[in-house]
Amino acid sequence: MTSASLRSLVRWFHIGVALVLGTYIYSPLRIDPLWTDIVRFGVIPLATVTGLCLWKQGRIAKLLRRRSPAERA
Structure with a gap:
């Protein structure tokens, strides 16, 4: 997978997570405690991780290309 296709995949995943978060905020789902826990412990961490991956790609x-000292020998 090339870096451009990986970035595109992560970007679309980030957009999907943001849509779920926006739906939660602007709908009556936030009254339901199950949805609150899903958003708090699933959606927000995923949005944070994908955002950091896009920012620091x-x-x-x-770091992933860097080889360990054992592989150099």
């Missing part, structure tokens, strides 16, 4: 790719 270059640094993450550089």
